[in-house]
Amino acid sequence: MILEIITPEKKAFEGEVVSVKFPGISGGFEILNNHAPIISALSKGDIRIITADNKTENFGINGGVIEMQQNKIIVLAD
Amino acid sequence: MANLKEIRNRISSVESTMQITSAMKMVSAAKLKKAQDAIIQLRPYANKLTEILVNISESLDNSEENLFSTKREVKNILFVTVTSNRGLCGGFNSNIIKRTISLITEDYKNCNSSIISIGKKSSEYFSKNDFNVVSTHDDLYNEITFEGVSKIAEGIMNVFTDAKYDKVILVYNQFKNAATQIIMNENYLPVETPENQTTIIGDYIFEPSKEEIVQELIPKSLKTQLFKAILDSYASEHGARMTAMHKATDNANDLKDDLTLFYNKARQAAITSEILEIVGGAEALNG
Numbered sequence: 001m002i003l004e005i006i007t008p009e010k011k012a013f014e015g016e017v018v019s020v021k022f023p024g025i026s027g028g029f030e031i032l033n034n035h036a037p038i039i040s041a042l043s044k045g046d047i048r049i050i051t052a053d054n055k056t057e058n059f060g061i062n063g064g065v066i067e068m069q070q071n072k073i074i075v076l077a078d
Numbered sequence: 079m080a081n082l083k084e085i086r087n088r089i090s091s092v093e094s095t096m097q098i099t100s101a102m103k104m105v106s107a108a109k110l111k112k113a114q115d116a117i118i119q120l121r122p123y124a125n126k127l128t129e130i131l132v133n134i135s136e137s138l139d140n141s142e143e144n145l146f147s148t149k150r151e152v153k154n155i156l157f158v159t160v161t162s163n164r165g166l167c168g169g170f171n172s173n174i175i176k177r178t179i180s181l182i183t184e185d186y187k188n189c190n191s192s193i194i195s196i197g198k199k200s201s202e203y204f205s206k207n208d209f210n211v212v213s214t215h216d217d218l219y220n221e222i223t224f225e226g227v228s229k230i231a232e233g234i235m236n237v238f239t240d241a242k243y244d245k246v247i248l249v250y251n252q253f254k255n256a257a258t259q260i261i262m263n264e265n266y267l268p269v270e271t272p273e274n275q276t277t278i279i280g281d282y283i284f285e286p287s288k289e290e291i292v293q294e295l296i297p298k299s300l301k302t303q304l305f306k307a308i309l310d311s312y313a314s315e316h317g318a319r320m321t322a323m324h325k326a327t328d329n330a331n332d333l334k335d336d337l338t339l340f341y342n343k344a345r346q347a348a349i350t351s352e353i354l355e356i357v358g359g360a361e362a363l364n365g
Binding site: 006007008009010011024025026029036037038039040041063065067069074076078 | 119120123127284290
Protein backbone atom coordinates (compact mmCIF):
# COMPACT_ATOMS: atom_id res chain seq x y z
CA MET A 1 0.00 0.00 0.00
CA ILE A 2 1.03 3.58 -0.54
CA LEU A 3 1.64 6.02 2.27
CA GLU A 4 1.86 9.79 2.00
CA ILE A 5 2.70 12.04 4.90
CA ILE A 6 1.92 15.66 4.21
CA THR A 7 2.70 18.54 6.54
CA PRO A 8 1.76 22.18 5.90
CA GLU A 9 5.37 22.89 5.05
CA LYS A 10 6.36 19.90 2.94
CA LYS A 11 5.71 16.35 1.89
CA ALA A 12 7.55 14.35 4.53
CA PHE A 13 7.18 10.85 3.12
CA GLU A 14 5.82 9.11 0.08
CA GLY A 15 6.25 5.46 -0.80
CA GLU A 16 5.31 1.84 -0.64
CA VAL A 17 4.95 0.45 2.87
CA VAL A 18 4.09 -2.83 4.56
CA SER A 19 2.69 -1.57 7.84
CA VAL A 20 2.25 1.70 9.67
CA LYS A 21 1.71 2.27 13.36
CA PHE A 22 -0.14 5.44 14.38
CA PRO A 23 -0.59 7.26 17.68
CA GLY A 24 -4.41 7.45 17.55
CA ILE A 25 -6.25 9.82 19.83
CA SER A 26 -7.86 6.90 21.66
CA GLY A 27 -4.82 4.64 21.62
CA GLY A 28 -2.23 3.48 19.12
CA PHE A 29 -3.18 1.30 16.17
CA GLU A 30 -1.53 -0.29 13.20
CA ILE A 31 -2.64 -0.41 9.60
CA LEU A 32 -1.69 -3.31 7.37
CA ASN A 33 -2.32 -3.95 3.73
CA ASN A 34 -5.97 -3.94 2.57
CA HIS A 35 -7.30 -2.29 5.68
CA ALA A 36 -10.89 -1.08 5.51
CA PRO A 37 -11.39 2.63 4.78
CA ILE A 38 -10.79 4.62 7.94
CA ILE A 39 -10.56 8.23 9.03
CA SER A 40 -8.92 8.85 12.32
CA ALA A 41 -7.51 11.68 14.39
CA LEU A 42 -3.99 11.36 15.70
CA SER A 43 -2.40 12.67 18.85
CA LYS A 44 1.17 13.65 19.58
CA GLY A 45 3.57 10.76 19.10
CA ASP A 46 5.56 8.76 16.59
CA ILE A 47 4.45 7.24 13.32
CA ARG A 48 6.37 4.04 12.77
CA ILE A 49 6.61 2.84 9.21
CA ILE A 50 7.92 -0.46 7.90
CA THR A 51 8.75 0.14 4.27
CA ALA A 52 8.55 -2.37 1.43
CA ASP A 53 12.25 -3.19 1.80
CA ASN A 54 11.81 -3.93 5.50
CA LYS A 55 13.31 -0.76 6.87
CA THR A 56 11.82 0.99 9.85
CA GLU A 57 11.31 4.73 9.82
CA ASN A 58 9.99 7.05 12.50
CA PHE A 59 8.21 10.38 12.20
CA GLY A 60 7.39 12.47 15.22
CA ILE A 61 4.11 14.39 14.89
CA ASN A 62 2.17 16.83 17.02
CA GLY A 63 -1.19 15.53 15.92
CA GLY A 64 -2.98 15.08 12.66
CA VAL A 65 -5.52 13.13 10.68
CA ILE A 66 -5.23 10.03 8.58
CA GLU A 67 -7.42 8.84 5.79
CA MET A 68 -7.12 5.37 4.34
CA GLN A 69 -8.92 4.51 1.16
CA GLN A 70 -8.29 1.90 -1.51
CA ASN A 71 -4.95 0.92 -0.09
CA LYS A 72 -3.74 4.50 -0.01
CA ILE A 73 -3.02 6.22 3.28
CA ILE A 74 -2.81 9.95 3.51
CA VAL A 75 -1.55 11.47 6.72
CA LEU A 76 -2.01 15.15 7.37
CA ALA A 77 0.48 15.78 10.12
CA ASP A 78 1.46 18.90 12.01
CA MET B 79 23.01 76.38 -19.32
CA ALA B 80 23.19 73.75 -16.62
CA ASN B 81 26.54 73.15 -15.13
CA LEU B 82 28.27 70.13 -16.71
CA LYS B 83 29.52 68.89 -13.38
CA GLU B 84 26.05 69.12 -11.92
CA ILE B 85 24.63 66.90 -14.65
CA ARG B 86 27.46 64.46 -14.24
CA ASN B 87 26.67 64.19 -10.55
CA ARG B 88 23.03 63.58 -11.26
CA ILE B 89 23.86 60.87 -13.78
CA SER B 90 26.03 59.07 -11.28
CA SER B 91 23.41 59.31 -8.55
CA VAL B 92 20.75 57.95 -10.89
CA GLU B 93 23.11 55.15 -11.79
CA SER B 94 23.70 54.14 -8.20
CA THR B 95 19.97 54.24 -7.44
CA MET B 96 19.44 52.03 -10.44
CA GLN B 97 21.93 49.56 -9.08
CA ILE B 98 20.06 49.41 -5.79
CA THR B 99 16.65 48.97 -7.37
CA SER B 100 17.83 46.28 -9.72
CA ALA B 101 19.54 44.46 -6.85
CA MET B 102 16.32 44.65 -4.84
CA LYS B 103 14.48 43.27 -7.80
CA MET B 104 16.83 40.30 -7.95
CA VAL B 105 16.48 39.65 -4.23
CA SER B 106 12.71 39.79 -4.46
CA ALA B 107 12.71 37.46 -7.43
CA ALA B 108 14.69 34.90 -5.45
CA LYS B 109 12.47 35.26 -2.39
CA LEU B 110 9.39 35.09 -4.56
CA LYS B 111 10.50 31.74 -5.88
CA LYS B 112 10.85 30.44 -2.32
CA ALA B 113 7.53 31.86 -1.20
CA GLN B 114 5.80 30.41 -4.23
CA ASP B 115 7.23 27.00 -3.47
CA ALA B 116 5.91 27.25 0.08
CA ILE B 117 2.39 27.87 -1.19
CA ILE B 118 2.62 25.04 -3.67
CA GLN B 119 3.72 22.76 -0.84
CA LEU B 120 0.79 23.80 1.28
CA ARG B 121 -1.85 23.27 -1.38
CA PRO B 122 -2.10 19.46 -1.27
CA TYR B 123 -2.42 19.63 2.52
CA ALA B 124 -5.10 22.29 2.43
CA ASN B 125 -7.04 20.57 -0.33
CA LYS B 126 -6.95 17.20 1.34
CA LEU B 127 -8.03 18.70 4.63
CA THR B 128 -11.09 20.36 3.13
CA GLU B 129 -11.84 17.18 1.23
CA ILE B 130 -11.91 15.11 4.42
CA LEU B 131 -13.86 17.80 6.22
CA VAL B 132 -16.46 17.92 3.44
CA ASN B 133 -16.62 14.14 3.42
CA ILE B 134 -17.33 13.98 7.11
CA SER B 135 -19.60 16.95 7.51
CA GLU B 136 -21.73 15.58 4.71
CA SER B 137 -22.46 12.47 6.69
CA LEU B 138 -22.97 14.47 9.88
CA ASP B 139 -26.32 15.90 10.83
CA ASN B 140 -26.26 19.62 10.46
CA SER B 141 -28.44 19.98 13.51
CA GLU B 142 -25.37 19.81 15.65
CA GLU B 143 -24.02 23.20 16.51
CA ASN B 144 -20.34 23.72 16.74
CA LEU B 145 -18.52 26.40 18.65
CA PHE B 146 -16.87 27.87 15.61
CA SER B 147 -19.95 28.12 13.42
CA THR B 148 -22.31 29.85 15.83
CA LYS B 149 -23.76 32.85 14.09
CA ARG B 150 -24.43 35.77 16.38
CA GLU B 151 -25.74 39.21 15.66
CA VAL B 152 -22.70 41.14 14.49
CA LYS B 153 -21.79 43.84 16.99
CA ASN B 154 -18.11 43.39 17.65
CA ILE B 155 -16.01 42.65 14.68
CA LEU B 156 -12.36 41.73 14.41
CA PHE B 157 -10.24 42.41 11.35
CA VAL B 158 -7.05 40.53 10.73
CA THR B 159 -4.92 42.52 8.32
CA VAL B 160 -1.93 40.97 6.66
CA THR B 161 0.69 43.35 5.28
CA SER B 162 4.46 43.38 5.00
CA ASN B 163 7.16 44.65 7.33
CA ARG B 164 8.94 46.64 4.65
CA GLY B 165 7.83 49.14 2.10
CA LEU B 166 8.93 49.80 -1.48
CA CYS B 167 6.43 47.41 -2.96
CA GLY B 168 3.97 49.67 -4.75
CA GLY B 169 0.40 49.75 -3.55
CA PHE B 170 0.70 46.43 -1.74
CA ASN B 171 0.25 47.71 1.80
CA SER B 172 -1.86 50.77 1.17
CA ASN B 173 -4.40 48.67 -0.72
CA ILE B 174 -4.92 46.50 2.34
CA ILE B 175 -5.18 49.51 4.62
CA LYS B 176 -7.64 51.22 2.28
CA ARG B 177 -9.78 48.12 2.00
CA THR B 178 -9.87 47.67 5.77
CA ILE B 179 -10.85 51.27 6.34
CA SER B 180 -13.59 51.09 3.79
CA LEU B 181 -14.91 47.92 5.45
CA ILE B 182 -14.83 49.59 8.86
CA THR B 183 -16.38 52.88 7.83
CA GLU B 184 -18.88 51.64 5.28
CA ASP B 185 -19.86 48.00 5.43
CA TYR B 186 -19.64 47.64 9.19
CA LYS B 187 -19.97 51.18 10.43
CA ASN B 188 -22.47 50.24 13.13
CA CYS B 189 -20.16 47.74 14.75
CA ASN B 190 -17.25 48.07 17.12
CA SER B 191 -14.22 47.17 15.07
CA SER B 192 -10.91 45.93 16.35
CA ILE B 193 -7.81 44.99 14.46
CA ILE B 194 -5.17 42.31 14.76
CA SER B 195 -2.34 43.37 12.56
CA ILE B 196 0.25 41.12 11.01
CA GLY B 197 3.05 43.17 9.45
CA LYS B 198 4.65 46.41 10.53
CA LYS B 199 3.08 48.57 7.85
CA SER B 200 -0.50 48.13 8.95
CA SER B 201 0.47 48.05 12.64
CA GLU B 202 2.07 51.48 12.33
CA TYR B 203 -0.76 52.97 10.35
CA PHE B 204 -3.61 51.71 12.50
CA SER B 205 -1.96 52.55 15.82
CA LYS B 206 -1.09 56.03 14.62
CA ASN B 207 -4.63 56.72 13.44
CA ASP B 208 -6.35 55.65 16.64
CA PHE B 209 -7.91 52.44 15.52
CA ASN B 210 -8.47 49.82 18.13
CA VAL B 211 -5.46 47.57 17.60
CA VAL B 212 -5.69 44.51 19.81
CA SER B 213 -2.36 42.98 19.00
CA THR B 214 0.36 43.05 16.38
CA HIS B 215 2.50 40.25 15.08
CA ASP B 216 5.33 41.85 13.17
CA ASP B 217 8.13 39.47 13.97
CA LEU B 218 6.30 36.58 12.35
CA TYR B 219 8.01 37.35 9.07
CA ASN B 220 11.46 36.57 10.43
CA GLU B 221 10.51 32.98 9.99
CA ILE B 222 7.10 31.88 8.85
CA THR B 223 6.30 28.59 10.53
CA PHE B 224 3.06 26.74 10.94
CA GLU B 225 3.47 26.76 14.70
CA GLY B 226 3.86 30.52 14.85
CA VAL B 227 0.76 31.01 12.75
CA SER B 228 -1.12 28.38 14.78
CA LYS B 229 -0.62 30.42 17.93
CA ILE B 230 -2.18 33.49 16.34
CA ALA B 231 -5.02 31.39 14.97
CA GLU B 232 -5.64 29.85 18.40
CA GLY B 233 -5.76 33.31 19.93
CA ILE B 234 -8.35 34.37 17.37
CA MET B 235 -10.41 31.23 17.94
CA ASN B 236 -10.37 31.81 21.70
CA VAL B 237 -11.66 35.36 21.53
CA PHE B 238 -14.32 34.20 19.11
CA THR B 239 -15.54 31.32 21.26
CA ASP B 240 -15.52 33.63 24.31
CA ALA B 241 -18.02 35.71 22.32
CA LYS B 242 -15.79 38.76 22.51
CA TYR B 243 -16.20 39.13 18.78
CA ASP B 244 -19.08 38.02 16.62
CA LYS B 245 -17.28 37.97 13.33
CA VAL B 246 -13.68 37.77 12.16
CA ILE B 247 -12.60 38.96 8.74
CA LEU B 248 -9.24 38.38 7.10
CA VAL B 249 -7.90 41.08 4.79
CA TYR B 250 -4.91 40.06 2.71
CA ASN B 251 -3.37 40.01 -0.75
CA GLN B 252 -3.95 36.80 -2.58
CA PHE B 253 -1.16 35.75 -4.86
CA LYS B 254 -2.23 35.34 -8.46
CA ASN B 255 1.03 35.82 -10.28
CA ALA B 256 4.14 37.92 -9.84
CA ALA B 257 2.48 41.00 -11.29
CA THR B 258 -1.05 40.70 -9.91
CA GLN B 259 -2.37 40.48 -6.41
CA ILE B 260 -6.01 40.19 -5.53
CA ILE B 261 -7.12 41.98 -2.39
CA MET B 262 -9.27 39.56 -0.46
CA ASN B 263 -11.55 40.08 2.47
CA GLU B 264 -12.50 36.67 3.65
CA ASN B 265 -14.85 35.64 6.42
CA TYR B 266 -12.72 33.70 8.84
CA LEU B 267 -15.17 33.07 11.64
CA PRO B 268 -17.90 31.91 12.02
CA VAL B 269 -17.07 28.97 9.83
CA GLU B 270 -19.32 28.54 6.87
CA THR B 271 -20.13 24.92 6.30
CA PRO B 272 -18.54 23.82 3.06
CA GLU B 273 -20.80 23.44 0.04
CA ASN B 274 -22.12 19.96 -0.37
CA GLN B 275 -20.49 18.40 -3.34
CA THR B 276 -21.17 15.01 -4.74
CA THR B 277 -18.09 13.15 -3.68
CA ILE B 278 -17.66 9.45 -3.29
CA ILE B 279 -17.87 8.70 0.37
CA GLY B 280 -16.31 5.41 1.21
CA ASP B 281 -17.75 3.40 4.02
CA TYR B 282 -15.30 4.80 6.51
CA ILE B 283 -14.56 3.59 9.96
CA PHE B 284 -14.27 6.58 12.26
CA GLU B 285 -11.86 6.40 15.10
CA PRO B 286 -12.82 8.10 17.47
CA SER B 287 -16.35 9.28 16.60
CA LYS B 288 -17.15 11.53 13.67
CA GLU B 289 -18.02 14.40 15.97
CA GLU B 290 -14.70 14.26 17.70
CA ILE B 291 -12.85 14.19 14.42
CA VAL B 292 -14.78 17.23 13.23
CA GLN B 293 -13.93 19.01 16.47
CA GLU B 294 -10.32 18.16 15.77
CA LEU B 295 -10.40 19.11 12.12
CA ILE B 296 -12.08 22.50 12.23
CA PRO B 297 -9.39 24.26 14.29
CA LYS B 298 -6.84 22.61 12.07
CA SER B 299 -8.47 23.89 8.94
CA LEU B 300 -8.74 27.36 10.46
CA LYS B 301 -5.04 27.35 11.19
CA THR B 302 -4.33 26.21 7.68
CA GLN B 303 -6.52 28.96 6.31
CA LEU B 304 -4.60 31.64 8.19
CA PHE B 305 -1.29 30.07 7.27
CA LYS B 306 -2.30 30.06 3.63
CA ALA B 307 -3.37 33.71 3.82
CA ILE B 308 -0.01 34.67 5.28
CA LEU B 309 1.95 32.68 2.73
CA ASP B 310 -0.17 34.16 -0.03
CA SER B 311 0.52 37.62 1.28
CA TYR B 312 4.23 36.90 1.60
CA ALA B 313 4.48 35.73 -1.99
CA SER B 314 2.40 38.70 -3.14
CA GLU B 315 4.69 41.06 -1.27
CA HIS B 316 7.71 39.84 -3.15
CA GLY B 317 5.81 39.80 -6.41
CA ALA B 318 4.68 43.38 -5.82
CA ARG B 319 8.16 44.48 -4.82
CA MET B 320 9.68 42.82 -7.84
CA THR B 321 7.29 44.62 -10.15
CA ALA B 322 7.76 47.93 -8.37
CA MET B 323 11.54 47.62 -8.51
CA HIS B 324 11.41 46.60 -12.14
CA LYS B 325 9.48 49.74 -12.95
CA ALA B 326 11.85 51.83 -10.86
CA THR B 327 14.83 50.40 -12.72
CA ASP B 328 13.16 51.13 -16.05
CA ASN B 329 12.39 54.68 -14.99
CA ALA B 330 15.94 55.19 -13.80
CA ASN B 331 17.17 53.95 -17.16
CA ASP B 332 14.97 56.44 -19.00
CA LEU B 333 16.09 59.23 -16.73
CA LYS B 334 19.70 58.29 -17.24
CA ASP B 335 19.27 58.30 -21.04
CA ASP B 336 17.65 61.72 -20.91
CA LEU B 337 20.36 63.09 -18.67
CA THR B 338 23.14 61.65 -20.83
CA LEU B 339 21.62 63.20 -23.92
CA PHE B 340 21.30 66.49 -22.12
CA TYR B 341 24.85 66.20 -20.86
CA ASN B 342 26.22 65.58 -24.36
CA LYS B 343 24.26 68.46 -25.78
CA ALA B 344 25.57 70.76 -23.08
CA ARG B 345 29.10 69.52 -23.64
CA GLN B 346 28.81 70.14 -27.39
CA ALA B 347 27.36 73.57 -26.84
CA ALA B 348 30.24 74.40 -24.54
CA ILE B 349 32.78 73.27 -27.13
CA THR B 350 31.03 75.19 -29.89
CA SER B 351 30.99 78.35 -27.88
CA GLU B 352 34.64 77.87 -26.98
CA ILE B 353 35.57 77.47 -30.66
CA LEU B 354 33.52 80.52 -31.55
CA GLU B 355 35.39 82.47 -28.94
CA ILE B 356 38.76 81.32 -30.24
CA VAL B 357 37.81 82.00 -33.84
CA GLY B 358 36.41 85.36 -32.87
CA GLY B 359 39.57 86.16 -30.95
CA ALA B 360 41.84 85.07 -33.84
CA GLU B 361 39.83 87.09 -36.30
CA ALA B 362 40.07 90.14 -34.13
CA LEU B 363 43.87 89.74 -34.05
CA ASN B 364 44.07 89.31 -37.84
CA GLY B 365 41.62 92.04 -38.57
